[in-house]
Structures are given as structure tokens and as C-alpha cells.
Amino acid sequence: MDRLLRPLLGRLIRQGTLEVQVADTPPFVVGDGSGPPLGIRIAGRRDVAALIANPDLALGELYMNGRLTMQKGDIADLIALGMINLRLASPPLPVRLVRRWRKWLRGIMQWNRMPQARRNVAHHYDLDGRLYSLFLDADRQYSCAYFETPDQCLDDAQLAKKRHITAKLLVEPGHKVLDIGCGWGGLGLYLGAYAEADVVGITLSEEQLGVASARAKERNLTDKVRFRLQDYRAVEERFDRIVSVGMFEHVGVPYYQTFFDTAARLLDDDGVMLLHSIGRMEEPGATNSWIAKYIFPGGYIPALSEVLPAIERAGLMVTDIEILRLHYAETLKAWRQRFHARREEAVALYDERFARMWDFYLAGSEMSFRHDGMMVFQIQLAKKIDTVPLTRTYIAEREAALRRREGQRSPLRLAGE
Numbered sequence: 445m446d447r448l449l450r451p452l453l454g455r456l457i458r459q460g461t462l463e464v465q466v467a468d469t470p471p472f473v474v475g476d477g478s479g480p481p482l483g484i485r486i487a488g489r490r491d492v493a494a495l496i497a498n499p500d501l502a503l504g505e506l507y508m509n510g511r512l513t514m515q516k517g518d519i520a521d522l523i524a525l526g527m528i529n530l531r532l533a534s535p536p537l538p539v540r541l542v543r544r545w546r547k548w549l550r551g552i553m554q555w556n557r558m559p560q561a562r563r564n565v566a567h568h569y570d571l572d573g574r575l576y577s578l579f580l581d582a583d584r585q586y587s588c589a590y591f592e593t594p595d596q597c598l599d600d601a602q603l604a605k606k607r608h609i610t611a612k613l614l615v616e617p618g619h620k621v622l623d624i625g626c627g628w629g630g631l632g633l634y635l636g637a638y639a640e641a642d643v644v645g646i647t648l649s650e651e652q653l654g655v656a657s658a659r660a661k662e663r664n665l666t667d668k669v670r671f672r673l674q675d676y677r678a679v680e681e682r683f684d685r686i687v688s689v690g691m692f693e694h695v696g697v698p699y700y701q702t703f704f705d706t707a708a709r710l711l712d713d714d715g716v717m718l719l720h721s722i723g724r725m726e727e728p729g730a731t732n733s734w735i736a737k738y739i740f741p742g743g744y745i746p747a748l749s750e751v752l753p754a755i756e757r758a759g760l761m762v763t764d765i766e767i768l769r770l771h772y773a774e775t776l777k778a779w780r781q782r783f784h785a786r787r788e789e790a791v792a793l794y795d796e797r798f799a800r801m802w803d804f805y806l807a808g809s810e811m812s813f814r815h816d817g818m819m820v821f822q823i824q825l826a827k828k829i830d831t832v833p834l835t836r837t838y839i840a841e842r843e844a845a846l847r848r849r850e851g852q853r854s855p856l857r858l859a860g861e
Contacts, residue, residue, distance in 0.1 A: 483516030504734035508801040520807035527815040569649035579782040583630040587690030588772040598778040611842035615639040619684040625691025629656025636668035692721035704758035717825040764824035776810035
């Protein structure tokens with residue numbers, strides 16, 4: 445199998461330098477000799493066979509199981525090398541076949557009925573809460589930050605993200621706001637504290653619900669901000685504003701129409717909605733095999749061409765679209781640096797295999813935004829053509845007003861801090 449691996453990698457790696465060793469055999473080098481040299485060791489021939497048959501799945505599995513180790517460079521460098529070269533040439537036949545098959549079957553893989561959606565969320569978000577405190581900001585924002593300047597720290601960039609979204613929502617005191625996929629409550633608490641809104645945040649994670657509710661109580665915001673364990677499809681009230689950040693990736697293609705039909709039903713006639721989601725800059729595809737199995741079962745990153753038709757059919761108007769390109773790459777870079785600094789704590793919480801899995805997840809995610817056509821989109825929606833101002837100057841004006849309010853009040857932290 446290692447004899448088959450060398451010509452395959454030779455055809456794939458046309459840019460860069462990669463040294464490969466299988467078990468205890470002599471290493472071989474592929475690439476054009478450019479860039480910093482990378483080196484890997486694959487433990488055995490069975491591992492080579494798995495890598496050739498389904499590299500999308502096997503690369504992550506081999507790394508997390510310690511069967512593929514980095515001898516030179518970092519796993520993020522290896523992932524980047526693969527992504528860059530896959531854009532220079534057609535992927536190998538096994539990769540093309542597996543990706544085509546997964547695209548055909550994605551409707552089944554993303555059949556996220558309410559019980560399945562709950563299980564999918566629990567798989568990722570009901571992990572030990574201490575894990576997320578290892579690498580997220582103080583407000584535990586688990587979505588793309590908004591870097592106003594290149595040198596802005598993660599905590600300030602996450603605050604800027606909440607401020608930016610709140611400005612786009614045009615929230616006024618007393619507005620009823622629905623936060624779909626509220627996480628640990630940071631955005632909902634921000635809307636209640638600084639925009640003086642009446643907020644309902646919903647989540648399918650019991651872990652997140654407990655933390656968010658405790659935070660609202662500790663901040664004396666329970667009269668303004670309430671959290672529920674509830675599926676978006678089960679909500680009945682009407683709202684002046686609807687926001688969803690980092691949740692749409694879990695909806696699944698078969699439910700896009702349901703999601704926007706529900707949003708249209710819940711949104712007041714004069715209402716505004718803001719959808720913040722990871723997206724792909726290219727045509728529709730399929731979820732990476734390893735990510736679907738180990739990180740986000742039932743998840744999918746959509747192309748705008750898949751999202752906009754469902755919005756139109758729901759009777760909603762797109763009033764603004766903003767594309768955040770490298771903001772998530774920088775967010776993930778900061779997360780991974782923080783995770784590395786406290787890696788021993790992650791191993792103590794789980795084990796070495798889990799820490800390697802999480803490292804591969806953060807590294808692969810960062811590189812997908814740098815080299816594989818991923819981005820974040822923010823879509824503003826309304827039901828009436830004149831609901832939002834005609835120019836975007838209101839965003840900066842409202843951000844400035846919110847920034848002044850932030851300076852007058854203490855920051856929002858996690859419960860108990």
C-alpha cells in the first residue's frame with residue numbers, strides 16, 4: 445500500500461514539500477521543494493489503505509488515534525497543504541466518489557427531525573462545560589468574532605460582533621426579540637442589558653440552558669431575558685426581532701424551507717431578522733465525513749444559492765447581506781492558541797485522543813476559511829421594503845450608541861465569575 449501512496453501523493457502535492465514515512469520504511473519526499481518542509485509518519489500499511497480509500501475521514505481518525513504523527517510542522521500546516529493542492533488539481537478518484545456519494549445522500553444524513561436535532565446538539569454542546577472555557581472568550585461566544593482592527597483581541601472582537609448584530613437588528617427598548625440557538629446566553633443578555641429588549645432565547649442544549657439561565661439570574665435580568673429548552677419549530681409567539689447566530693449550520697438542507705417559513709410566521713409585519721451563519725463561497729457540497737461523524741452530526745454549511753430561494757418562498761425580503769471572509773479564520777486561530785495553552789486541562793477532562801480530535805477540528809476549521817472557500821454571511825430580512833433605513837450609515841451610528849452604553853455598565857461574564 446505504501447508503494448501506491450507515493451505516486452498518489454506525488455500527483456496531488458504539486459506545491460510545497462512533504463516527507464512521508466510509513467512504519468519503519470525509509471521516508472520519501474513529494475512536492476516541488478518550496479515552502480517549509482512538512483513531515484508525517486503513518487504507523488502501518490492498514491492505515492495507508494484507510495487513507496487512500498477515504499482520506500476525508502481517515503486523515504482525522506489517524507491523527508486523533510495517534511496513527512499519523514507530525515515529524516515536521518503542525519497538523520494545521522498539513523491540512524493547509526492538502527487544501528491548497530486540491531485546488532490546483534482534481535481530487536483523487538476515491539475522494540471524488542466519496543464526496544459525490546455524500547452529496548447524493550445528504551438529505552438522509554441531515555434528516556433533522558426534532559428528536560434527532562436534540563441528539564445532534566447534545567453530541568457537541570452538552571460536553572463538559574469546562575472544555576469551552578479553555579478556549580472561548582469570557583462571554584463564551586462560540587461563533588465568528590468581528591475583528592474591527594487586525595490587532596483586536598478575541599474578547600473585544602466578540603463584543604464587537606454582538607454590537608454589530610444588535611445595530612443591524614435596529615432594536616428599540618421593549619422590543620420582543622427571539623434568539624434562535626442562544627448558546628450560553630451572551631447575545632441575549634447583551635440585547636437585554638444594552639438594547640433594553642425583552643428577549644426569549646431558545647436552545648436544545650441542557651448544558652447551555654443551565655448556564656444561560658444562571659447568568660440571567662446573576663445579572664438581575666430575568667425580567668428581560670428568559671431562556672428555554674425548545675426547538676424553533678415549536679415556538680408560537682410573534683416577535684419584533686429575530687436573530688440566529690451559528691445555529692443555521694445545524695438545520696439541514698431538507699429543513700431550510702421549514703426554518704424560513706417558521707421565521708416568517710413568528711416575525712411581526714414590521715419586524716427585522718438577522719441570520720448569521722457559516723457559508724461556502726462555491727457551489728453546494730456535502731459535509732466532510734470526519735466532521736459529520738465526530739463533531740457536528742447532521743450539520744451542513746450552505747451556499748447562498750441554497751439559502752436565498754427558501755427565503756424568497758417564505759415571503760421574506762433580503763434587505764442586506766454582509767460577507768465576513770477571514771474573520772472566522774482569525775477567531776479559530778485565537779481559539780486554537782488558547783486551547784494549546786491549556787491542552788493538559790483538556791486531556792485531564794477527557795483524554796489524549798479527545799485532545800487530538802479537538803485540535804484537528806480547530807485546525808481544519810481554520811484552514812477551511814483560509815484555503816477552502818468558507819466564509820460567514822449575515823443576512824438581514826424584513827417583510828416590508830421600507831422597514832430598514834435606505835443606507836447603511838445607521839449601523840455605525842447605532843454601534844457608537846451601544847459602545848457608549850457598554851462603557852457605562854459592567855461587562856457581562858459567565859455565571860459565578
